[in-house]
Amino acid sequence: MTGTSTGTSELEALQSELLAEIATAQDLAQLEAVRVKVTGKKGPIAQQMSKLATLPAEERKAFGAANNAVKAVVTQSLEARRADLEEAALEARLAHERADVTLPVRPGPEALGRIHPVSQVFDECVEIFADLGFDVAEGPDIETDEMNFGKLNIPAEHPARQEHDTFYFPPKPDGSRLLLRTHTSPVQIRTMQNRRPPIRIIAPGRVYRCDSDQTHTPMFHQIEGLVIDETTHMGHLKWVLEEFCKAFFEVSDVKMRFRASHFPFTEPSMEVDIGAEAIGKPGQWLEILGCGMVHPNVLINCGLDPEKYQGFAFGMGLDRLTMLKYGVPDLRAFFSADLRWLRHYGFSVLDTPTLGGGLSG
Ligand code: DAH
Numbered sequence: 001m002t003g004t005s006t007g008t009s010e011l012e013a014l015q016s017e018l019l020a021e022i023a024t025a026q027d028l029a030q031l032e033a034v035r036v037k038v039t040g041k042k043g044p045i046a047q048q049m050s051k052l053a054t055l056p057a058e059e060r061k062a063f064g065a066a067n068n069a070v071k072a073v074v075t076q077s078l079e080a081r082r083a084d085l086e087e088a089a090l091e092a093r094l095a096h097e098r099a100d101v102t103l104p105v106r107p108g109p110e111a112l113g114r115i116h117p118v119s120q121v122f123d124e125c126v127e128i129f130a131d132l133g134f135d136v137a138e139g140p141d142i143e144t145d146e147m148n149f150g151k152l153n154i155p156a157e158h159p160a161r162q163e164h165d166t167f168y169f170p171p172k173p174d175g176s177r178l179l180l181r182t183h184t185s186p187v188q189i190r191t192m193q194n195r196r197p198p199i200r201i202i203a204p205g206r207v208y209r210c211d212s213d214q215t216h217t218p219m220f221h222q223i224e225g226l227v228i229d230e231t232t233h234m235g236h237l238k239w240v241l242e243e244f245c246k247a248f249f250e251v252s253d254v255k256m257r258f259r260a261s262h263f264p265f266t267e268p269s270m271e272v273d274i275g276a277e278a279i280g281k282p283g284q285w286l287e288i289l290g291c292g293m294v295h296p297n298v299l300i301n302c303g304l305d306p307e308k309y310q311g312f313a314f315g316m317g318l319d320r321l322t323m324l325k326y327g328v329p330d331l332r333a334f335f336s337a338d339l340r341w342l343r344h345y346g347f348s349v350l351d352t353p354t355l356g357g358g359l360s361g
């Protein structure tokens with residue numbers, strides 16, 4: 001009996017010793033160290049258990065049970081201490097990491113980045129024309145000869161082809177050639193082929209011409225417009241362009257001059273100048289776009305009956321519009337990827353152009 005009672009009191013002492021040790025653990029790392037030491041294979045509990053074999057058979061059961069009880073109490077205590085420490089760690093983190101939601105937003109990468117002026121003008125145009133009921137249409141940069149010229153009433157050998165300084169791809173075995181589109185006008189064709197009037201679209205995008213000097217770059221941007229309906233006339237064309245110019249240059253009035261011109265895909269054709277007072281330079285006229293009533297041949301080429309349908313089209317250079325509106329002197333700077341230039345002329349990513357909130361912020 002003596003052995004058992006000695007064993008029991010030894011176990012009791014061990015239990016209180018271990019519980020005291022658990023209680024001293026000040027954080028989760030310390031507690032883990034205690035757990036490994038106490039419950040490990042060579043730890044005190046395991047050592048006690050190993051005495052079992054040396055005891056007389058009648059004492060083993062009671063001793064084993066007592067030892068298991070100690071183990072259970074110690075394990076429970078470890079878990080309780082872990083829960084307490086975890087909660088304390090969370091409390092400490094919450095107290096430490098408190099966020100003051102009343103602070104102003106810190107400038108992050110979004111606020112540092114800049115929108116390229118051409119992209120800005122692109123978005124401004126889309127906003128203005130969307131308000132007038134136009135959709136945005138798109139076409140590929142690589143076009144067929146037929147789309148870029150043929151269907152637009154510019155047959156082979158037409159002098160207008162020379163003016164376009166086209167980048168051609170090598171001819172295919174059947175003799176046809178792909179090219180980089182020289183204007184956004186082929187999107188007119190694609191649109192008329194794919195949907196029925198009434199049509200009201202703009203098509204902004206990249207265009208390419210083999211030309212490079214101070215005022216020409218081999219890639220530049222245009223925005224095309226097309227309206228087709230049964231009663232569309234030149235009055236509509238002039239009104240749309242006037243509304244566009246007022247909204248774009250953010251002025252209440254703009255002087256416009258329509259000069260007779262020639263494009264194979266319109267008849268009559270006009271070039272449009274605006275009075276430069278709109279951009280703070282009174283006394284000058286600035287050419288900004290070409291336009292006209294869609295040529296009947298173009299309608300026929302797209303399967304539309306010119307007796308029933310008519311409409312207008314226009315095309316303008318986005319880069320030129322950007323230079324005029326934002327006073328950029330050199331076209332080549334648009335494509336020089338100079339960060340200092342972009343920081344100066346660029347626009348905040350967070351200021352989306354809207355008619356209500358102001359186009360240019
Ligand atoms: N495609 C012409 C060019 O690149 C611009 C143009 C003129 C487009 C008159 C039109 C238009 O839609 O009606 O020079």
